[in-house]
Structures are given as C-alpha cells and as structure tokens.
Amino acid sequence: NAGVTQTPKFRVLKTGQSMTLLCAQDMNHEYMYWYRQDPGMGLRLIHYSVGEGTTAKGEVPDGYNVSRLKKQNFLLGLESAAPSQTSVYFCASRRAGGRDEQYFGPGTRLTVT
C-alpha cells in the first residue's frame, strides 16, 4: 500500500496562475482533508470531504476549491494564486466513524511569487 500520496512535491507559481494539487489514497477511506501548514500557525483545515461527490469548507477555504469525483482522489485547486498562499499543503485521509487516526501525505511545498 502506498497510503496517501500527493502530487507534485514542489511547485513555484507566479501571482495569478492556477494549479491543481492531487491527493490519492489506497486505503478505501471515506474522509479526506486538505490542510495548510505555516510557521507558528499549525495545521489549518482548508476543505474536507466525507464521501465521493461531497465537499465542505474548513477553517480557511477562501481562494481554494476542491473536488472529490472518485473516492480515492481529492483535488485542491487554486484558481488565481496569491503570495499569501505560499505554504506547505498536506492531504490526509481517515476511516469514517470511531476515533481512527488521520493518515497524512508527504506534503506539497508551494511558493507563489
């Protein structure tokens, strides 16, 4: 099992450009999450999904969109990148119900210039 994988690992964008981050999990988890991690701010939830075809806003959703067309994939889109979106982005997945752990991907380091 690969667990949770993220593509790409690094990316540099110019202000105004768009991009999509891909997250894939092979554990058949129902729940998937996108977080951003900034120094001194911890992990902040951007959007999440509790199942295929469903998405919901997290703590910091502005400037981002998501889609979950397939259970194993969760896409995070930036339509018009801004320097404030420079961050490390983590995807995570979790089994529904119970107190199961969240499994995290290795992260994507995004720089917007």
Added chain:
Amino acid sequence: TQLLEQSPQFLSIQEGENLTVYCNSSSVFSSLQWYRQEPGEGPVLLVTVVTGGEVKKLKRLTFQFGDARKDSSLHITAAQTGDTGLYLCAGDQGGSEKLVFGKGTKLTVNP
C-alpha cells in the same frame, strides 16, 4: 480562538534530559491524539487517548489524558536525538468528521 493550546511552543534540550509538553483546552474532547512530524514529512500518529485519566506508554513516551478530558500531556524520559520533531495534539469533539489541531511544540534534542 484556538481550541487547543500547546506549550511550550519551542523546546531545546540535551540528550538524556526529561521533558513534558502540554495540550490544554476549555472544551471537552471525546478523544485526543498525539502526532509527531519530522521535517519534510507529514504528521504520524503516536497515540490516541480516550478515557479521562488514561495513561498510555510508548517506550520512553508517556501520554496522559486529563480527568475532565480537556487536557493532555506528553512526557519523554531520557530524550534522544531521534525524538526531535514537531509534536501536535488533535482533539475529536465527538460526532464531528474533523479533528481540532493545536499549533504544536517544536522539540530539538541536541547530542
């Protein structure tokens, strides 16, 4: 408002020393998890505590969940350089699909 406050934010110690980090809240959690994150990687679960007053041990790491399920602590005995990393606590408020994360304690263990 940060639901989970972690302290200290930074901790630098020598190998062999003991340390305790804290995770506090005014809210009740049905369970609390501790994760460790090494540089360049995603967080990895260390332990989940569920019952108020519960103590769990993982080799040199001891985790405690407060009696009122509002706080938790992580104690490391005889720290090693391999313990270096960011320690995050995360709370489950029950019935929610989301976890609430603290901002973390960045631990550096010097040789």
